[in-house]
Amino acid sequence: MPKVLVVDDSVSVRKALERILAPRSLVVSSANSAEQALEQITHDKPDLIIADVIMPGLSGFDLCELIRKNPVYGHVPVILISGIVDAAVLRQAEEAGAFSVVRKPFTPEDLLPRVDAALAKFAPIAPDAPEPVKPAPAPLEPTPREALPEEYLRPFLEKPEVEAALLVNRKAEILSQVGQALVDPSVIATYARTLASIAGALGEHLGGVGLQGVSLEYQGRNVFLAKLSSDNFLVLIINSATTPGTVRYMVQKAASQAQSLRA
The missing domain is CATH 3.30.450.30 (Dynein light chain 2a, cytoplasmic)
Known part of the structure; x- marks a missing residue:
């Protein structure tokens, strides 16, 4: 069964997410901070992460960026939840590499379609149908506007x-x-x-x-x-x-x- 990691410093929000995800026959685990989540996924890689944007320490944006930079679990989709969803939040979520953003408070109708879409899009490919190997894009040369020597x-x-x-x-x-x-x-x-x-x-x-x-x-x-x-x-x-x-x-x-x- 697909594994979902819920990351939120609020116990009530974590419990609410667990109740909403229960009918989907998912293995749900939780972490109370982004730091704890990063530690957990090193030995138990989830298929999906749902994380709050605002948390003590690392934010949900920070967690998403660090996951994207990791070659082992960088493909794991991240759904962010936020009490404010405006243009600035959506832009920052896109830059961090988030799959989607869900507004709090949320309902099963708000969350579950995003969960299903993320799990379907990033489902592992069966061994008898390997993903075609694509040629790696040519590395981009840093320009003066991007980097300083x-x-x-x-x-x-x-x-x-x-x-x-x-x-x-x-x-x-x-x-x-x-x-x-x-x-x-x-x-x-x-x-x-x-x-x-x-x-x-x-x-x-x-x-x-x-x-x-x-x-x-x-x-x-x-x-x-x-x-x-x-x-x-x-x-x-x-x-x-x-x-x-x-x-x-x-x-x-x-x-x-x-x-x-x-x-």
């Missing part, structure tokens, strides 16, 4: 306090990375993209103030996010000895180089 990140490493530098686009894809090896850099990129998005939204509520950067201070290590363009932003991993002024100067220099590259 690695050389534009390397000057940051001239400062011994800078441990790593990443260039990330608005889809949380790492375009360039230099410096020390990081554990799960794609997760760092996703969190950074989410923080930059939240900070930008806050600026809009402050009268349309444009986002310049976000500084996060931890014990012995800082993280600095800087917007380089409408599509790309910079992530710096630095130790706490670096002064904010030094970081801002380096970022301004990189931003001016980015502008000249796009010109």
